[in-house]
Amino acid sequence: MTFLIQKTLLSAVPLMIVALAGVFAERSGIINLALEGIMIFGAFIGVAFVRMMQVVPVFAEAARAGAWGTLQWLEILTMLVAGLMGAVFSLLLSFASVNLRADQTIGGTALNLLAPALVLFLIRVMANQNTLQMVTGDAASWFMIKKSTLGIDKNADIGFLGETLLNKVYLATYVCILIYIILSIILYKTKFGLRLRSCGENPQAADSLGINVHRMRYTGTTISGFLAGMGGFVYSLTTANCTANGDVAGFGFLALAVMIFGNWTPLNIAGASLLFGLFRSIAAAYSSIDINGDGVFALAEIGVSPHFYRMLPYLITLIVLSFTSKNSRAPKAEGIPYDKGMR
Amino acid sequence: MKKFLALILALCMVFALAACGQAAAPAAAAPAEEAAAPAAEALVADDIEDSMTSADGKYEVAFVTDIGQLKDKSFNQSTYDGVKLYAAANGLSYKYYQPANGDQATDDDRYDAMKAAAEGGAKVVVCAGFLQDAALEKAAAEFTDVKFIFIDGWGTGLANIAGIAFKEQECGYFAGYAAVKDGYEKLGFMGGGGGTNPACCRYGYGFVQGANAAAAELGKTVDINYSWQYGSSFSASPELQTMASGWYNNGTEVIFACGGTMFTSIAAAASENDAKVIGVDVDQSYESPAVITSALKGISAATQWAIAKAYDGTWDEIGGVGTSLGAAEDATGLPVDTWSLTGYSVEEYQQQLADVVSGAIAIDDQVIEGDGITGVELSNVNLHYE
Numbered sequence: 001m002t003f004l005i006q007k008t009l010l011s012a013v014p015l016m017i018v019a020l021a022g023v024f025a026e027r028s029g030i031i032n033l034a035l036e037g038i039m040i041f042g043a044f045i046g047v048a049f050v051r052m053m054q055v056v057p058v059f060a061e062a063a064r065a066g067a068w069g070t071l072q073w074l075e076i077l078t079m080l081v082a083g084l085m086g087a088v089f090s091l092l093l094s095f096a097s098v099n100l101r102a103d104q105t106i107g108g109t110a111l112n113l114l115a116p117a118l119v120l121f122l123i124r125v126m127a128n129q130n131t132l133q134m135v136t137g138d139a140a141s142w143f144m145i146k147k148s149t150l151g152i153d154k155n156a157d158i159g160f161l162g163e164t165l166l167n168k169v170y171l172a173t174y175v176c177i178l179i180y181i182i183l184s185i186i187l188y189k190t191k192f193g194l195r196l197r198s199c200g201e202n203p204q205a206a207d208s209l210g211i212n213v214h215r216m217r218y219t220g221t222t223i224s225g226f227l228a229g230m231g232g233f234v235y236s237l238t239t240a241n242c243t244a245n246g247d248v249a250g251f252g253f254l255a256l257a258v259m260i261f262g263n264w265t266p267l268n269i270a271g272a273s274l275l276f277g278l279f280r281s282i283a284a285a286y287s288s289i290d291i292n293g294d295g296v297f298a299l300a301e302i303g304v305s306p307h308f309y310r311m312l313p314y315l316i317t318l319i320v321l322s323f324t325s326k327n328s329r330a331p332k333a334e335g336i337p338y339d340k341g342m343r
Numbered sequence: 344m345k346k347f348l349a350l351i352l353a354l355c356m357v358f359a360l361a362a363c364g365q366a367a368a369p370a371a372a373a374p375a376e377e378a379a380a381p382a383a384e385a386l387v388a389d390d391i392e393d394s395m396t397s398a399d400g401k402y403e404v405a406f407v408t409d410i411g412q413l414k415d416k417s418f419n420q421s422t423y424d425g426v427k428l429y430a431a432a433n434g435l436s437y438k439y440y441q442p443a444n445g446d447q448a449t450d451d452d453r454y455d456a457m458k459a460a461a462e463g464g465a466k467v468v469v470c471a472g473f474l475q476d477a478a479l480e481k482a483a484a485e486f487t488d489v490k491f492i493f494i495d496g497w498g499t500g501l502a503n504i505a506g507i508a509f510k511e512q513e514c515g516y517f518a519g520y521a522a523v524k525d526g527y528e529k530l531g532f533m534g535g536g537g538g539t540n541p542a543c544c545r546y547g548y549g550f551v552q553g554a555n556a557a558a559a560e561l562g563k564t565v566d567i568n569y570s571w572q573y574g575s576s577f578s579a580s581p582e583l584q585t586m587a588s589g590w591y592n593n594g595t596e597v598i599f600a601c602g603g604t605m606f607t608s609i610a611a612a613a614s615e616n617d618a619k620v621i622g623v624d625v626d627q628s629y630e631s632p633a634v635i636t637s638a639l640k641g642i643s644a645a646t647q648w649a650i651a652k653a654y655d656g657t658w659d660e661i662g663g664v665g666t667s668l669g670a671a672e673d674a675t676g677l678p679v680d681t682w683s684l685t686g687y688s689v690e691e692y693q694q695q696l697a698d699v700v701s702g703a704i705a706i707d708d709q710v711i712e713g714d715g716i717t718g719v720e721l722s723n724v725n726l727h728y729e
Contacts, residue, residue: 003592007585128393129414130445131579133607138631140614154617168615239581241611249581284573284582287729288589297593300729306572310582 002164004281004289009173012277014039014235017176018255019262019269020183021227026264027187028220029200029213031335033108034093036252037115038086038225039232040244044119046082046233047132047244050074054135054142063142068149072171075143075237079172079230086229087222089115094221098214101337116246123244131245139242145169172234183223184266196220200331203338213338228252257317263328275320279313386431388424388643397436401464404430404437404650407456409472409495410446411577413439415603417624418577418642422471422494425646433654438463446576453478461486467653469494469646473541479504490653490662494646495542498665505652505661507645510669511542513699514638515549515599516556516706517677517692518621521636522597523557523565524687527619530554531568531595533587533609535602537575538713546601546623546638548711551724556704558723568595570729571713577603587612597621597635606630626678635683641674671700 018035025032053059053074062070089111096107123132134142147154147167158166187193198206199216207213235248258276262269282289286309287300299309393413406426408419423439430437440456442448453475460468461482470479471494483491483501490503497506522530532550534543551567558565568590573583587598587609597619600609606620606627613620613633622628622637645668652658668674676696682689698704707719714728 003589007588127414129412131412131604138607138611138614140611141632144615146615146617148617239584241579241581241584241607243579243607281585284585285589288586288593290593306729 001291002160002167003285004278004291005164006168007281007285008274008277010170010238010277011280012273013173013176014231014238014251015255015258015276016270016273017180017234018228018231018252019259019273020180020266021224021231022256022259023264023266023269024183024187024196024227025221025224026259026331026334027197027200028217029203029331029333029336029338030094030097030217030221030224031104031108032090032093032221032224032228033105033256034090034111034115034252035224035228035255036248036250037108037112038089038228039235039248039252040115040119040246041089042082042086042229042232043236043240043248044122044132044232044244044246045085045229046078047134047236047242048122048126049078049081050242051132051135053078054137063137066149068145071142072145075170075172076175078237079175079233082233083226083230086227086232087225089229090221090225093225094218097221097337098217101339104335104337112252119244120246123246131243133241133243139237143170143172143237143242145171170234170238172237176231176234179227180266180270183227187266197331199338200333203333204340204342207338207340217338228255231255254317257321260328260330261317261321261324263324264331272320276313276317279316283309283312386428388428391427391431393423393427393439395437399464402436402438402460403464403466404435405460405463405465405468406437406439407453407460407468407470407475408439408441409474409577410448411603413441415577416627416630417603417606418495419471419603421625421642422469422646425643426469426650428643429647429650436464438465446578448474450477450481454481457482457491458485461489465489467492467650469650471495473497490658492646492649492653494642496665498663500663502663504663505649505658506665507649507661508665508667509542509640509642509645510667510675510706510708511545511638511640512549512552512706512708513670514640514675514677515546515601516553516699516704517675517695518599518636518638519550519553519555520557520695521553521677521684521687521692522599522621523554523561524691525635525684526686527565527596528563529566529568529595529597531587531590531598532570533574533583533598533600533602533605534571535574535577535605536571538571540602541710543574543601544710544712545708546599548709548716549706550599550601550638551716551721551726552706552719555719555721555724564723564725566725566727568598568727568729569714569716572729574602574605577605579604579606579608581608584608584612588615591616591618599623599638601638610634626681628678628681628683636677639676639678641668641672645674669699670696 022032022035059074093107093111096102097104195211196216199213203213235251236244258272262272289299290297404426406423411419413419426437440460442452442456444452467490469492473495480499483504493504493506532547534547536543554565573580598609599621600606601623610620610631610633619635620633622634624640627637628634652661679689
């Protein structure tokens with residue numbers, strides 16, 4: 001059970017934070033199809049930054065001495081850097097769609113095509129291979145919080161909550177959840193949030209009340225870029241062993257699906273990501289899942305083909321979307337370049 | 344606003360260029376250092392540049408990679424190490440060619456790589472991986488004066504192809520035996536190639552036999568999880584890591600990571616769970632502290648040995664036929680220099696090695712594709728296929 005919850009969280013959190021990235025852009029009126037591209041870019045920047053920092057004496061020494069606190073700071077710092085570069089990357093989209101009033105779908109698609117190409121090129125230049133890895137060690141030995149890092153014996157019993165929340169977890173997961181909550185509150189409970197959302201519903205009305213629509217849309221897309229870039233790194237850190245290879249397994253597109261399925265509201269999105277994360281971990285580890293702890297691996301024993309389990313997450317997304325998309329309500333003005341003359 | 348944006352974009356490009364610059368600088372410096380101190384010490388493969396520039400634009404010794412990356416810290420890399428070491432020691436030019444389309448490379452892509460190599464002036468082309476068979480026969484028939492070395496392959500009847508295979512069942516056997524002797528009772532095997540790669544199949548079969556032999560000696564029964572899932576492209580993936588993590592979580596103590604870059608995912612899962620892993624092809628204890636031992640095959644040495652035969656006039660000994668190298672040729676075994684096992688000593692291993700060489704220990708060498716191991720009786724092993 002603990003194993004299933006943890007693996008679900010690891011898949012769900014990047015999805016959740018990137019779907020929120022989508023919400024910020026779309027609520028301000030910009031369709032951010034480039035989530036996938038920004039994630040890929042963020043993952044690359046994060047891994048490249050970790051590589052650079054690994055040879056810095058402070059961190060190299062901390063890893064050798066097992067000073068995990070210092071390494072957690074490195075993790076947070078890397079998330080910040082990946083987020084910032086993601087924000088910079090997303091400026092390309094804002095510029096095209098706000099200043100040039102280009103078609104946002106095409107702009108986003110262009111970024112999605114650009115990112116993997118650029119990233120693969122840079123990885124080849126830096127490492128002469130297709131995958132950028134950490135210089136030494138792996139994500140788990142550097143960044144994961146385990147019983148052994150906390151100085152507790154491997155076989156000690158720390159209770160169900162302890163096992164689930166403190167053993168074999170990444171700080172990044174919790175930071176993301178915290179950011180998710182704070183940003184959701186900002187979006188719905190503050191003046192800024194209201195203004196941002198109004199630009200995605202009726203920018204003309206917002207403008208008539210003195211809100212700078214262009215600035216709001218830039219802000220929304222930049223926050224979106226930050227979150228997607230950070231989410232990209234968190235994905236690569238927690239599920240892909242801190243490697244970047246110009247691919248995030250379609251998480252950016254899944255995040256778009258989750259956003260639509262979640263009807264552009266944070267609570268529903270969190271639920272949708274958890275659902276998808278659950279099925280994704282079932283797909284990869286169905287044979288090791290023991291729900292009630294009696295040593296029987298039910299999913300392996302019913303004899304369904306592994307291929308079926310691997311299809312599950314996508315099947316579920318498809319089914320759920322086909323039933324719920326009828327009721328979903330997109331921000332009214334999304335995708336339409338703001339033109340003062342059109343009232 | 345526009346100016347600000349232009350500034351940011353310009354900065355972005357500068358950073359990107361700076362990133363390239365940093366990486367390129369040491370690469371450019373390396374040849375200069377080499378020139379300053381010409382081969383004063385023993386050559387180390389990692390110190391030799393992967394890409395060299397020859398004066399006449401021709402490259403005599405070429406390497407065509409298998410699927411997976413050149414720097415996989417395993418199969419491709421150690422084959423190329425052999426190429427580089429021989430070429431550097433003999434002052435020859437060398438180059439590697441990666442077939443197009445990565446993991447989805449077709450026979451045509453491989454043929455194109457070989458053709459590029461032959462037309463690029465290659466006298467010897469080293470091709471790694473049994474998947475190259477069809478392309479190799481086509482290229483060898485066309486470029487008859489080029490010598491092809493087929494690593495992990497077999498003789499095809501063409502006089503200019505030399506097949507070099509290894510008795511992977513032997514080092515798999517040693518690894519399985521050592522793990523059980525060292526006290527591990529729940530083992531795992533994750534193989535590459537989706538259960539169709541003969542080398543990986545032999546590794547897995549040998550591993551199971553070795554574990555069985557040790558368990559029988561100790562009078563206990565061991566469990567082995569046996570899987571070919573998520574390994575078909577020999578690459579690391581989050582799914583593979585989750586699956587390995589699931590095994591460890593349910594008590595598996597050590598997993599034999601049998602397939603190039605798959606190692607990184609499995610080693611990551613091992614360090615998540617403070618568990619252990621067994622490396623493959625080369626001594627992988629330098630990659631992760633979780634490695635207890637590695638099933639070695641002397642690819643680098645065998646590659647050098649085969650290239651030498653192309654140059655010293657003894658090509659006929661290996662050309663046209665398949666050569667299988669094993670413990671007797673010192674081509675399979677465990678790494679003695681980085682020994683970390685406590686329940687099984689180097690002396691015991693060397694005794695066993697001698698027994699395998701002399702034939703006192705018989706290891707079945709069938710290639711059993713995928714699941715369903717038959718042929719030997721596994722009295723002390725419970726196999727779980729996944």
